[in-house]
Amino acid sequence: MRCGPLRQLLWLWPCLLCVQAVSIWKVRDDTKTLIKTIVIRISDISHTHAVSSKQRITGLDFIPALHPNLSLSKMDQTLVLYKHILTSLPSRNVVQIANDLENLRDLLHLLAASQGCPPPRASDLESLNSLESILEASLYSTEVVALSRLQGSLHEMLQQLDIGPGC
Numbered sequence: 001m002r003c004g005p006l007r008q009l010l011w012l013w014p015c016l017l018c019v020q021a022v023s024i025w026k027v028r029d030d031t032k033t034l035i036k037t038i039v040i041r042i043s044d045i046s047h048t049h050a051v052s053s054k055q056r057i058t059g060l061d062f063i064p065a066l067h068p069n070l071s072l073s074k075m076d077q078t079l080v081l082y083k084h085i086l087t088s089l090p091s092r093n094v095v096q097i098a099n100d101l102e103n104l105r106d107l108l109h110l111l112a113a114s115q116g117c118p119p120p121r122a123s124d125l126e127s128l129n130s131l132e133s134i135l136e137a138s139l140y141s142t143e144v145v146a147l148s149r150l151q152g153s154l155h156e157m158l159q160q161l162d163i164g165p166g167c
Contacts, residue, residue, distance in 0.1 A: 024114045028161060031107040035158050038100045042151045045093050070160045072112040072167055076120040079105050082150045089143050097147075117167035 070078070079101050086098040109120065 024111070027107060027110045027114070031104065031111065032158060032161055034100060034104050034107060035154050035161075038097055038104065039151055039154050041097050041100070042147050042154075045147060068156070070156055070165060072108055072115070072117055072165050073120050075157050075160070075165070076105055076108050076112075078153055079108070082146065082153070085142070085146045086150075089146070091143055094143065094147070097150075112167060115167060 083098050083101045083105075086094040086101070112120070
């Protein structure tokens, strides 16, 4: 009786188990790196330091504020809102940031899938129906507040990724 292939399979088994764990850690590390990159891109835009991410500005309440306990699905919903806001802005400063947000969402989806989380549901963008009229009235303020709050939210996401967020 030949046991050669069975021995090879048993010998490879521990290695195969480690491959999955390494790739998930790699995805988590890539996610953290992308978040840090986006934060640096926002910091490089000089006018984003003009307002605090916690400051309340009338008419800009639709821009998400900080959330203390972010799950992966809440992170995804937040990124969808910010991406929608940023793609509505005519500024060239935010094009790469909006693209990075989409890539970040893809990485979060991979993390969620690795944890067995259900796929993210479609976000409700009804609160952004009046975005065009707000942009006409206060384009510069919207960009500054959105980028400032996005930067704060990204810092929160980074902290949650260190803890290990739930679904």
